[in-house]
Amino acid sequence: MKRLPVLVFFLGPLAWQVLTSFWPEPELTRALPHALTVANYAGLGTTFARAVLNSLLVAAGTTALCLAVGASAAFAVAKLEFRGRSLLFGGALAISMFPPIATVSPLYLVLRAAGLRDTLAGLILPYATFALPLTLWLLTSFFRDLPDELYRAARVDGCTPWQAFVHVFLPLSWPALATSAILVFIFSWNELLYALSFISTPSKRTIPVAIALFAGEHVEPWGQIAAASVVATVPLAFLTLFFQRRIVAGLTAGAVKE
Amino acid sequence: MASVSLDRVRKAFPGAPDAVHELSLEIADGEFVSLVGPSGCGKSTTLNLIAGLDQPTSGSIRIDGKPVEGLEPGERDIAMVFQSYALYPHKDVRGNLAFPLEVARLERSEIDKRIAETAELLGISKLLSRKPRELSGGQRQRVALGRALVRKPRVYLLDEPLSNLDAGLRAQMRAELRRLHQKLRATFIYVTHDQAEAMTLSDRIALLRAGELQQTGTPREIYQRPANRFVAEFFGTPRINVVPARVLGLEGDDLVGIRPEQIELLSERASGVLEATVEEAEMTGAELWVTLSLGGESMVARAPSDFAAHPGGRVWIRFPADRVLRFEQSGRTLSQTRL
Amino acid sequence: MKARSQAALLAAPAMAILAGVAVLPVLAAIWLSLHRSILVFHEERFIGIANFRFLFSDGRFWSALGTTAYFTAVAVAAELLIGLPVAMLLQRGGGFFRAAILLPWAIPTAVSARMWAWLFNADYGLLHRLLPGVDWLGSPRTALHAAILVDVWKTTPFVALILLAGLSAIPGDVVKAARVDGARPARIFFSITLPLLRPAILLALLFRSLDAFRVFDAIYVLTEGGPANATETLSIYAYKTLLRSGDFGYGSALSVATFACVLGIGLVFLRFLGRER
Ligand SMILES: Nc1ncnc2c1ncn2[C@@H]1O[C@H](COP(=O)(O)OP(=O)(O)O)[C@@H](O)[C@H]1O
Ligand SMILES: [Mg+2]
Numbered sequence: 001m002k003r004l005p006v007l008v009f010f011l012g013p014l015a016w017q018v019l020t021s022f023w024p025e026p027e028l029t030r031a032l033p034h035a036l037t038v039a040n041y042a043g044l045g046t047t048f049a050r051a052v053l054n055s056l057l058v059a060a061g062t063t064a065l066c067l068a069v070g071a072s073a074a075f076a077v078a079k080l081e082f083r084g085r086s087l088l089f090g091g092a093l094a095i096s097m098f099p100p101i102a103t104v105s106p107l108y109l110v111l112r113a114a115g116l117r118d119t120l121a122g123l124i125l126p127y128a129t130f131a132l133p134l135t136l137w138l139l140t141s142f143f144r145d146l147p148d149e150l151y152r153a154a155r156v157d158g159c160t161p162w163q164a165f166v167h168v169f170l171p172l173s174w175p176a177l178a179t180s181a182i183l184v185f186i187f188s189w190n191e192l193l194y195a196l197s198f199i200s201t202p203s204k205r206t207i208p209v210a211i212a213l214f215a216g217e218h219v220e221p222w223g224q225i226a227a228a229s230v231v232a233t234v235p236l237a238f239l240t241l242f243f244q245r246r247i248v249a250g251l252t253a254g255a256v257k258e
Numbered sequence: 259m260a261s262v263s264l265d266r267v268r269k270a271f272p273g274a275p276d277a278v279h280e281l282s283l284e285i286a287d288g289e290f291v292s293l294v295g296p297s298g299c300g301k302s303t304t305l306n307l308i309a310g311l312d313q314p315t316s317g318s319i320r321i322d323g324k325p326v327e328g329l330e331p332g333e334r335d336i337a338m339v340f341q342s343y344a345l346y347p348h349k350d351v352r353g354n355l356a357f358p359l360e361v362a363r364l365e366r367s368e369i370d371k372r373i374a375e376t377a378e379l380l381g382i383s384k385l386l387s388r389k390p391r392e393l394s395g396g397q398r399q400r401v402a403l404g405r406a407l408v409r410k411p412r413v414y415l416l417d418e419p420l421s422n423l424d425a426g427l428r429a430q431m432r433a434e435l436r437r438l439h440q441k442l443r444a445t446f447i448y449v450t451h452d453q454a455e456a457m458t459l460s461d462r463i464a465l466l467r468a469g470e471l472q473q474t475g476t477p478r479e480i481y482q483r484p485a486n487r488f489v490a491e492f493f494g495t496p497r498i499n500v501v502p503a504r505v506l507g508l509e510g511d512d513l514v515g516i517r518p519e520q521i522e523l524l525s526e527r528a529s530g531v532l533e534a535t536v537e538e539a540e541m542t543g544a545e546l547w548v549t550l551s552l553g554g555e556s557m558v559a560r561a562p563s564d565f566a567a568h569p570g571g572r573v574w575i576r577f578p579a580d581r582v583l584r585f586e587q588s589g590r591t592l593s594q595t596r597l
Numbered sequence: 598m599k600a601r602s603q604a605a606l607l608a609a610p611a612m613a614i615l616a617g618v619a620v621l622p623v624l625a626a627i628w629l630s631l632h633r634s635i636l637v638f639h640e641e642r643f644i645g646i647a648n649f650r651f652l653f654s655d656g657r658f659w660s661a662l663g664t665t666a667y668f669t670a671v672a673v674a675a676e677l678l679i680g681l682p683v684a685m686l687l688q689r690g691g692g693f694f695r696a697a698i699l700l701p702w703a704i705p706t707a708v709s710a711r712m713w714a715w716l717f718n719a720d721y722g723l724l725h726r727l728l729p730g731v732d733w734l735g736s737p738r739t740a741l742h743a744a745i746l747v748d749v750w751k752t753t754p755f756v757a758l759i760l761l762a763g764l765s766a767i768p769g770d771v772v773k774a775a776r777v778d779g780a781r782p783a784r785i786f787f788s789i790t791l792p793l794l795r796p797a798i799l800l801a802l803l804f805r806s807l808d809a810f811r812v813f814d815a816i817y818v819l820t821e822g823g824p825a826n827a828t829e830t831l832s833i834y835a836y837k838t839l840l841r842s843g844d845f846g847y848g849s850a851l852s853v854a855t856f857a858c859v860l861g862i863g864l865v866f867l868r869f870l871g872r873e874r
Binding site for chain 1: 608706
């Protein structure tokens with residue numbers, strides 16, 4: 001099997017991490033543990049539970065905002081005519097190349113001035129902004145593939161562009177919405193730089209920040225870190241297992257010409 | 259019911275010649291008018307302008323005498339049937355038929371009544387709870403038609419509604435459209451690139467070429483008195499023969515046209531005939547299409563299917579002189595044929 | 598006319614967000630980079646291009662630029678070299694295999710970096726046990742390569758998927774024709790597959806180079822730029838200057854410089870891609 005070395009390379013480190021998470025802390029110096037324990041998980045405590053909750057809130061909020069704003073804009077770009085149409089689409093693609101670090105300093109000052117620094121809500125807007133180009137890209141190509149005549153039919157049937165969007169195109173677009181939602185969720189769940197820069201209160205940390213800054217009193221608590229990592233990974237493992245087709249389709253949309 | 263009138267309507271898309279150029283057209287109340295022309299000549303664009311899906315660059319459109327500028331498509335009291343049918347894939351047949359009425363906020367009871375009537379009329383009552391993807395091509399076509407009918411609009415706009423059907427169904431639907439038009443007495447504007455379809459269906463035909471109107475008239479007028487060579491060549495199968503006048507033994511340097519069915523083939527010499535060589539004979543069933551070589555030009559004639567024509571063989575032809583069309587250098591038909 | 602204004606309205610929120618939270622901040626960063634602005638001192642003073650003059654003579658900046666470029670070049674090259682055979686394995690199907698490969702891409706970089714930090718651990722790490730004697734994160738020579746390894750582990754799946762899409766777009770008949778013409782597998786790969794895969798390869802290169810050049814998460818978690826700044830990339834340097842030192846003027850100048858580099862890379866690739874189409 002040629003796949004075996006590939007699987008070992010990609011899954012081996014994860015397997016070791018899972019094993020470490022059940023490894024009794026005092027026995028980490030040994031080659032292998034004598035017995036397995038859930039103490040590492042129990043020891044994570046409420047701070048990490050908060051981080052999981054925070055990440056869920058931020059990721060869900062970002063996904064909702066991104067889809068709400070992105071779907072209507074993508075529909076407009078794909079099916080309607082308005083001034084600034086190509087500017088929006090081209091601009092979004094250019095923005096997807098922006099390095100996040102380039103906006104950290106002004107966003108920090110603006111969020112601070114607005115009283116949103118060190119709040120979860122303050123993370124959602126920048127996250128949605130950086131996930132918006134991908135959402136626009138996916139949804140626009142989806143809407144483009146739906147026939148123009150469908151839009152014209154809705155208009156002749158008396159719909160305003162908005163009604164055509166809500167009654168005809170939105171109900172048809174759930175596959176693309178699902179794909180976008182999954183990718184945006186993963187992006188927000190994983191983001192570190194902004195969360196690290198804007199959040200200072202420990203109870204407001206998201207998972208990546210909590211794990212990056214995870215520290216013990218004397219030595220690094222590798223077992224607990226492993227347990228936290230597993231907790232952070234499980235939702236994504238389910239997402240990839242169940243929605244891999246969507247994820248792959250979303251990631252490679254536009255990679256090849258039809 | 260309503261008349262539709264277009265007054266010097268022009269539509270230009272950026273960076274292209276006019277898709278529709280200075281088009282003026284009067285369509286009477288209750289008339290069945292076809293817009294015909296080769297693909298890309300601006301038929302759909304014209305229909306979209308009437309529907310309000312696009313705005314004219316200049317010129318004006320009136321429905322029932324009133325300018326419709328600024329009116330949304332839904333406010334124009336028109337309905338449209340699309341080539342791809344454009345049925346809403348997520349709604350069943352009932353939902354598709356109900357949609358325009360729901361958008362117009364009709365009473366539920368009225369909606370149900372109209373759906374029942376329309377479904378009855380088109381014979382799709384049994385399909386009401388099916389989704390479009392569960393329908394055959396012909397059934398989809400009927401639903402698309404039904405979605406236009408339920409609204410009882412003043413004007414029907416049909417954009418190549420039959421071109422996705424196979425030949426048998428198409429003939430059947432043609433007859434049904436004709437029947438519907440007679441029953442409803444509404445104004446029908448019908449777009450097709452198929453000249454035979456336009457001929458059989460329409461009260462009047464308007465032929466477009468590259469956005470410019472070539473001629474309007476009844477099918478008979480258009481066929482017998484085409485305004486120019488393009489119109490003459492567009493209608494009729496096989497195509498009209500266009501040859502230099504001298505080939506037919508006529509005076510002048512003009513090109514002249516003679517329809518294949520006007521050419522009489524004889525297997526023997528007679529008085530006032532021209533001699534020709536058979537190049538090819540195509541059997542179509544009811545008749546024979548004979549390609550002739552005459553004075554260095556090829557011409558096609560229609561003959562009874564039992565006419566004996568063999569490639570290389572010799573035949574003689576005869577034609578009524580008053581049926582010969584004479585074209586100017588520009589392609590325009592000279593008003594009176596002279597010999 | 599009503600329709601047109603409604604269209605603009607539908608797009609307005611997205612436009613506002615993109616303009617307000619991405620374009621304006623970048624412009625603001627450029628503006629900030631022309632200032633001396635130290636947060637704790639409440640100091641804010643226009644100083645023109647002085648920050649950039651300093652930047653050109655700042656050895657640490659040049660070293661960070663070099664580190665970033667090295668990281669990007671090696672990581673992206675490795676990802677392509679590993680990604681292509683993985684893509685060819687993926688082509689034979691297998692939903693579980695695909696999902697398994699996707700997992701490293703899906704989990705947070707912070708998590709995977711922590712996971713690798715444990716594997717690299719100089720006392721009890723698995724790699725240390727298998728290959729004693731290498732202090733992966735502790736020595737300046739190996740630390741950057743350790744970070745590259747983490748990046749390769751995480752993003753090769755993405756590259757493989759892009760290449761897989763490219764492979765699937767190659768018409769099967771072309772390969773069949775080549776086989777009928779008597780070409781051997783190696784010949785088919787170099788004369789048919791690879792040339793037809795060019796657009797997909799360029800696209801993967803574009804995405805990955807832009808992404809690798811702004812690398813932050815993995816290095817921040819693994820080494821925070823150490824040891825002895827050996828793994829300090831532009832994003833890390835800018836982050837430290839901004840949020841550790843609170844020097845928003847010079848930090849912004851570093852961000853703007855990073856932005857300019859990324860823009861340059863993007864434009865170069867788009868030129869290539871544009872020629873391809
Ligand atoms: N939205 C558009 N943008 C640019 N050009 C268009 C558009 N719609 C139609 N055209 C052009 O206008 C001309 C007429 O098109 P159309 O009306 O669709 O022709 P048809 O007679 O086949 O229905 C064509 O040359 C077409 O390319
Ligand atoms: Mg058309």
